[in-house]
Amino acid sequence: MSELTIPSGISFELSDDERMMIDSVRRYCQTEIAAFVKAHGAETYIPTEKMRELLKGLTEFGFVGGPIAQEHGGLGLSWKTFGLLLEELCAVSLSIGITAFIQTMVATLAEKLLAPELRDKYLPQILSCDAIACMGISEPDVGSNVVEIKCKARPVEGGYALSGEKTWISNGDYADICICVARTGEAPAALDLFLVDRRESPFDSHNIHKMALNATSTAQLFFADCKVPEQHRLTQNGQGLRQVAGLFGVSRPLVGVFSVGVGRAALEAAVSYAQERKQHGKAIAGHQLISGYLAEMATKIDASRLLVLRALDLLDRGVRCESESAMAKWFATELGVEVTSLALQIHGGNGVTCEFPVERLFREARVCPIPEGTTEINKLIIGRGLTGIAAF
Ligand SMILES: Cc1cc2nc3c(=O)[nH]c(=O)nc-3n(C[C@H](O)[C@H](O)[C@H](O)COP(=O)(O)OP(=O)(O)OC[C@H]3O[C@@H](n4cnc5c(N)ncnc54)[C@H](O)[C@@H]3O)c2cc1C
Structure with missing residues (x-):
């Protein structure tokens, strides 16, 4: 790609390191990822362990940890550079690109919102892709208007119990961790974020068949009185x-x-x-x-x-x-x-x-x-x- 500079003074000029990084991602995607997609089938579902392996391979090239600060185990890349890396992956496989994108989005939320002790526990798992993550916002009756979210977080001894259904959740069936938006009160904006570790707080999921992108998981999630510890509430007072x-x-x-x-x-x-x-x-x-x-x-x-x-x-x-x-x-x-x-x-x-x-x-x-x-x-x-x- 040629240098991009526009008259407003915004410059998209890349440093030598960024340019090298994009070149190596392009080579990796056009050889390794493309060879996998060709052999596996672009539309064939990628099972969890294979997807985990693919994600782990991508972490070498700035995925997931790219935009995370170096002191938290990331590379401290700009969003602009990360966007250019993501373009290379999506040009070869949008299914794998979406999975890596969601993993990265959850990593940025974990970096920002988790208390230091929880961050030390969960962020490395997300960055290494030992834990695959998803983001649960949408529900069967709630899409564009998120203030109508119905999934409830009920206070119970030592934490909360989550009840409700999420839908269209990218990575949903793969996920070990879900950052879930749930209602903590009656006021429309009383919505907070909860980290649900599926290995400790199990929930069900069911993949949805779509017109495209069936190589990756887009799923319904079912929370039935799913207990999460107190400290897994990531926001207070409706800041979710x-x-x-x-x-x-x-x-x-x-x-x-x-x-x-x-x-x-x-x-x-x-x-x-x-x-x-x-x-x-x-x-x-x-x-x-x-x-x-x-x-x-x-x-x-x-x-x-x-x-x-x-x-x-x-x-x-x-x-x-x-x-x-x-x-x-x-x-x-x-x-x-x-x-x-x-x-x-x-x-x-x-x-x-x-x-x-x-x-x-x-x-x-x-x-x-x-x-x-x-x-x-x-x-x-x-x-x-x-x-x-x-x-x-
Ligand atoms: C492939 C895929 C992956 C997804 N991944 C995730 C995920 O990881 N996590 C997650 O939480 N969600 C995810 N979603 C859900 C996605 O965010 C919702 O589908 C989207 O927000 C739209 O909601 P809806 O489908 O309920 O449509 P609706 O909100 O019911 O909208 C239906 C139609 O009405 C229009 N509309 C709605 N309100 C208005 C208005 N006020 N004025 C004008 N038009 C309006 C919409 O634009 C749309 O055309 C995913 C969806 C897809 C398709």
């Missing part, structure tokens, strides 16, 4: 909601990265196909409409990447950027659908067969406008930022 909102600030542009990665894979496939496929006496890349489609795809991917990097750069500099994160998320994920659709179109009839990757990339891209705030919710956030009036 504020922490979730803070997490979305980072996770939204990173979901935008999913689509940049998938879009890039689709562009690469479309370029090769357009160079090789001949119709009307020449390679279809020599037909102006196809050349135009490729140009449109490349431009949309670059525009998405720039918005994503802008949001990550603001986060790195500690600048409040709720609207910029929301812009990056909705724009990159919606454009990912357009880009992968064009890649499929360029492949003609072959595009709709499983022999070529583009139909899978199209299905994967279509999922991305939904998690971490739908396109509609992200536009409402931007609208609220512009007018000061919430239109939810």
Whole structure:
């Protein structure tokens, strides 16, 4: 990727170390991860122990610990650098990319919220991927409006008992640890975070079959009077909601990265196909409409990447950027659908067969406008930022 500097003074220039890191992640993903995906099947479910092994392999390349401070066992990378690493993984396997992303998000919450004793116990397990983690927010009746969460945390002797159901939870079936948002009072905002160690506080899970990304776990979780110790309550006085909102600030542009990665894979496939496929006496890349489609795809991917990097750069500099994160998320994920659709179109009839990757990339891209705030919710956030009036 060429140097990215935009006139506002924001520079995406990478240090030599960052550049080397991205190059080695690219090599690892394009050889080791790609070879695994080819042999295993891009859409075949990856069992827990195999996923753990893959995650452990990725930790050597800045995953999970990348954005964690060095004094806590991480690498202290910027979000911007982590985003570029994630793009490399998502361009090869979005399923594995999502799993690594969620693990990283939970690591950042654990770093921030766990008391020192608990942090010393859990953060190393998450960073090494000895424990796979998930984040339980959504419920069957509660998606876009998190203040309606019903899962309850009832005080019991020595701690709390969690009761309720979570759904769409990435890594849910794999998870040894869940950071769960639960209601601690009747007031709408009385929501707090709890660390549930499944090995000590068991809960059930059930994988959900989706239109794409079935190589990784997206699951329903069932908490039936699941007892967690007092010190596993990570927030007090309804601060859980504020922490979730803070997490979305980072996770939204990173979901935008999913689509940049998938879009890039689709562009690469479309370029090769357009160079090789001949119709009307020449390679279809020599037909102006196809050349135009490729140009449109490349431009949309670059525009998405720039918005994503802008949001990550603001986060790195500690600048409040709720609207910029929301812009990056909705724009990159919606454009990912357009880009992968064009890649499929360029492949003609072959595009709709499983022999070529583009139909899978199209299905994967279509999922991305939904998690971490739908396109509609992200536009409402931007609208609220512009007018000061919430239109939810
Ligand atoms: C692959 C995948 C992975 C996920 N991973 C996780 C995870 O790890 N943890 C987790 O907690 N959740 C996860 N989710 C859940 C995700 O966050 C929710 O699906 C999302 O927030 C939308 O909620 P919903 O599905 O209930 O849709 P709803 O909230 O029911 O929305 C349905 C439709 O109505 C629209 N809508 C809702 N409210 C408004 C409004 N006020 N104005 C205009 N339109 C509106 C929405 O935009 C959408 O189009 C995941 C989802 C998917 C698909």
